[in-house]
Amino acid sequence: MHKIFIRSFVSSLVLLFTLTVTAIAKDVKAAFVYIGPTGDHGWTYQHDVGRKAVEAAGFKTTYVEGVPESADAERVLRQLANSGHDIIFTTSFGYMNPTNKVAKEFPNVKFEHATGYKREHANVSTYAARFYEGRTILGTIAGTMTKSNVIGYVASFPIPEVIRGINSFTLAAQKVNPNIKTKIVWAFTWYDPGKEAEAAKALIDQGADVIAQHTDSTAIVQMAEKAGVYAFGQASDMDKFAPKAVLTSVENNWGPYYVDRVKAVANGTWNQKDTWHGIGDGMVVISDLDSQMPADLRSKVKKLQADLASGKVHSFTGPIYDQKGNLMVAEGKTADDGMLAGMMTYVKGVEGDIPK
Amino acid sequence: MIIDINFIGLIIASIMASAVPLILASCGELITERSGVLNLGVEGMMIIGAISGFALMTVTGSLIIAIFGAMLAGVLISTIFAFLTQTLITNHVATGLALTIFGIGISAMIGKNFVGIPGKEFPVLFENLKDTIPLIGPILFGHSIVFYFAFALPFVTNYFLKKTKLGLIVRAVGDSPVSASNQGIKVRLVRYLCILYGGAMSGLAGAYLSMIYTPQWIENMTGGRGWIALALVVFSTWNPIKILIGAMIFGGLTIIQFHMQAIGVRIPVQFLTALPYIVTIIVLVVISRDSRKIRLSTPSSLGKSFHKDN
Numbered sequence: 241m242h243k244i245f246i247r248s249f250v251s252s253l254v255l256l257f258t259l260t261v262t263a264i265a266k267d268v269k270a271a272f273v274y275i276g277p278t279g280d281h282g283w284t285y286q287h288d289v290g291r292k293a294v295e296a297a298g299f300k301t302t303y304v305e306g307v308p309e310s311a312d313a314e315r316v317l318r319q320l321a322n323s324g325h326d327i328i329f330t331t332s333f334g335y336m337n338p339t340n341k342v343a344k345e346f347p348n349v350k351f352e353h354a355t356g357y358k359r360e361h362a363n364v365s366t367y368a369a370r371f372y373e374g375r376t377i378l379g380t381i382a383g384t385m386t387k388s389n390v391i392g393y394v395a396s397f398p399i400p401e402v403i404r405g406i407n408s409f410t411l412a413a414q415k416v417n418p419n420i421k422t423k424i425v426w427a428f429t430w431y432d433p434g435k436e437a438e439a440a441k442a443l444i445d446q447g448a449d450v451i452a453q454h455t456d457s458t459a460i461v462q463m464a465e466k467a468g469v470y471a472f473g474q475a476s477d478m479d480k481f482a483p484k485a486v487l488t489s490v491e492n493n494w495g496p497y498y499v500d501r502v503k504a505v506a507n508g509t510w511n512q513k514d515t516w517h518g519i520g521d522g523m524v525v526i527s528d529l530d531s532q533m534p535a536d537l538r539s540k541v542k543k544l545q546a547d548l549a550s551g552k553v554h555s556f557t558g559p560i561y562d563q564k565g566n567l568m569v570a571e572g573k574t575a576d577d578g579m580l581a582g583m584m585t586y587v588k589g590v591e592g593d594i595p596k
Numbered sequence: 597m598i599i600d601i602n603f604i605g606l607i608i609a610s611i612m613a614s615a616v617p618l619i620l621a622s623c624g625e626l627i628t629e630r631s632g633v634l635n636l637g638v639e640g641m642m643i644i645g646a647i648s649g650f651a652l653m654t655v656t657g658s659l660i661i662a663i664f665g666a667m668l669a670g671v672l673i674s675t676i677f678a679f680l681t682q683t684l685i686t687n688h689v690a691t692g693l694a695l696t697i698f699g700i701g702i703s704a705m706i707g708k709n710f711v712g713i714p715g716k717e718f719p720v721l722f723e724n725l726k727d728t729i730p731l732i733g734p735i736l737f738g739h740s741i742v743f744y745f746a747f748a749l750p751f752v753t754n755y756f757l758k759k760t761k762l763g764l765i766v767r768a769v770g771d772s773p774v775s776a777s778n779q780g781i782k783v784r785l786v787r788y789l790c791i792l793y794g795g796a797m798s799g800l801a802g803a804y805l806s807m808i809y810t811p812q813w814i815e816n817m818t819g820g821r822g823w824i825a826l827a828l829v830v831f832s833t834w835n836p837i838k839i840l841i842g843a844m845i846f847g848g849l850t851i852i853q854f855h856m857q858a859i860g861v862r863i864p865v866q867f868l869t870a871l872p873y874i875v876t877i878i879v880l881v882v883i884s885r886d887s888r889k890i891r892l893s894t895p896s897s898l899g900k901s902f903h904k905d906n
Contacts, residue, residue, distance in 0.1 A: 438610065459812065476712075593862070
C-alpha cells in the first residue's frame with residue numbers, strides 16, 4: 241500500500257513538473273507512461289532509452305514514471321492528453337483499459353498501448369515485441385553449453401508472455417539436446433534483486449549450470465558469475481555485470497518504433513495498427529555472442545538469427561505437444577499469433593505445473 | 597536430486613546471507629525502540645544506506661569509505677528524525693513514515709547516475725578454509741566481514757541491554773522516561789543516540805544489499821526488507837536472540853521454497869511464496885507467548901513523546 245501511495249505521490253510531482261516544462265512547446269509532443277522507475281535497468285529503462293531516441297529525432301517528450309495500473313493511470317492519461325500531447329505511449333499491459341477509456345474522450349490524441357490487444361477506438365494502436373524469438377536463440381545456446389543437462393529458469397508471473405518464453409526456450413534447447421531438463425522457479429516479482437538472486441542460487445545449488453531469467457534485474461547474472469555458471473541478459477546488454485557468465489542478452493529495442501510513430505503523427509500519416517515485431521524488424525536485438533561459445537555454435541546462432549529474421553524459421557514449428565502429449569501444432573505448421581498471444585500451457589518437456 | 601552434506605551446507609550458508617540485512621536493521625531498530633522511540637523509517641534509512649554505499653564505492657573506489665559512508669548516511673537521515681521527534685516533539689509514526697517516503701525519493705534522485713553500473717567485488721574472509729570441513733566449512737567460512745558482524749550483533753546487543761549500565765539506562769529511558777529523567781538521566785540525549793545508532797545499522801543493512809549481496813544500484817532495491825525488519829522487532833518481543841531466529845526462519849523459508857519449486861514439490865507456488873511470512877509470525881508468536889516476559893521486555897513508553905517539563 242505504501243508503495244502505491246509513494247508512487248502516486250512521486251508521479252504527481254513529476255507530472256506537475258513535466259507538464260509545466262512542456263506546456264510551452266508547439267510541435268508534436270509525445271508522452272510516455274511507465275509502470276516502473278526509469279532507474280530499474282530493465283523494462284522501463286529500455287522504454288526510456290526509446291523515448292530518448294524520440295528526443296534525439298527532434299521531438300519534445302514527457303514521461304511519467306511509476307504509474308500504478310489503476311484509476312491513477314486514467315488520471316495521468318487524462319492530464320497528459322489535456323496538456324497538449326499529440327501521442328501517448330502506455331508501456332504496460334495493465335494500462336489496457338485506462339488507455340481505451342481515455343482515448344474515447346480525446347479522439348484527436350493518438351494512443352499507443354504496449355503488449356495489449358484492445359483497440360476499441362480509431363486512435364488506439366497496440367504494439368509488442370516477439371521476445372520469444374530471442375528465447376529460441378537462448379534455448380539453442382543453453383542446450384549446447386550445458387554440461388549438467390540441468391537448465392535453471394527464473395520466471396516472474398504466470399502470464400502468456402512468460403509461458404511463451406519458457407516454451408520457446410525449452411523447445412529450442414531440446415532440439416539441440418534432448419536430454420536437458422528445464423527447472424522453473426517462480427519468483428512472483430519482476431523486480432527484486434535479493435529475491436531473484438536467491439532464486440538463481442537455489443537453481444545453481446541444485447545443479448543448473450545455465451540460468452535463464454524472465455525478471456528484470458542484473459542480480460541473476462551476477463549470482464551466475466559468482467557461482468561460475470552461464471546466464472543470459474534480460475532487456476538490456478548485461479555483459480558488463482557478469483563478463484564471464486553472460487553468453488548473450490536479448491535487448492528490447494523500442495527506439496525505432498517510437499521514432500517512426502511520432503514522425504507519422506507529425507506527417508499526418510498515423511493510422512491504427514497492431515504491431516508485433518521481432519528480430520527481423522529490429523525490435524528484438526541479440527547482443528554480441530560471447531567468445532566462450534565454440535565457433536560452430538556461434539555461426540549456428542548467427543544463422544538461426546538470420547532465419548528467424550527472414551521468417552524461414554519460426555520458434556513454434558510443429559509437431560509440438562503439450563505436457564499431456566496432446567498435439568498443439570501439427571507437423572509442418574507453425575503456431576498462429578492468436579495461439580501465441582493466449583498461450584497458457586507448457587509444451588512437452590517442461591517440468592511442473594503452471595501456478596494458478 | 598542429490599542431497600549430500602555439502603548441499604545442505606550451501607543452503608544454510610545462503611539462508612544466513614539472506615538474513616544479514618534483516619538482522620542488522622532489526623538489531624538497530626531494537627535499540628531505538630528500547631529507548632522508547634518508534635522509528636518506522638527503517639526502509640527509508642536502508643535505501644539511503646544502499647545508494648550511499650554504492651555511490652561512494654563507485655566514486656571513491658574504496659570499500660571502507662563506502663561502508664562507513666553508508667552508516668554515516670544512515671546516521672544523518674536519522675538525525676532528521678531525531679530532531680523532529682525529540683526536539684520538535686512530532687508524532688513518531690507520522691515522522692517515521694515520512695522518513696521512508698523521503699528516503700525512497702531522495703535515493704532515486706541520487707541514484708539516477710548510478711543505474712547500470714556494475715558493483716565491485718567485496719572481499720570474503722577464510723575462503724580457503726571453505727572446503728576443509730564438510731557441512732560446517734561453507735557455513736562458517738568465505739563470507740564478508742559484514743556477515744560475521746551481523747551474526748555477532750544479536751549476542752552483543754543482548755549482552756549490552758542485560759548486563760551493562762548503558763543498556764540499563766536505555767531500557768530505563770524506554771520504560772519510564774519521567775523516572776529516568778528524575779534520576780538525572782538525559783532522556784533526550786539517550787534517545788538521540790539510540791536513534792542515530794538505529795540509523796547506522798539500517799544504513800549498513802542497505803549497503804550490504806547494494807555492495808555485497810547484489811552489487812548494483814536500482815531504485816527501490818531494498819524491496820520492503822525494512823518493513824520486515826520492523827515486524828521482526830515487534831514479533832520477537834524486543835529480544836535480539838529471537839530476532840536472529842526470526843530472520844533465519846524468514847530467510848530460510850524464502851530460499852527453501854525456491855528449492856522446493858526447483859525440485860518440483862507439488863504445492864501451489866503462491867502458498868510457498870506466502871510461507872516465509874506466515875511461519876515466521878507463527879513461530880515468533882509461539883516462542884514469545886509468556887505474557888510476563890512480554891510485559892518485561894516491551895518498552896512501556898514506546899512511541900510516546902517525552903516533554904521535559906512534565
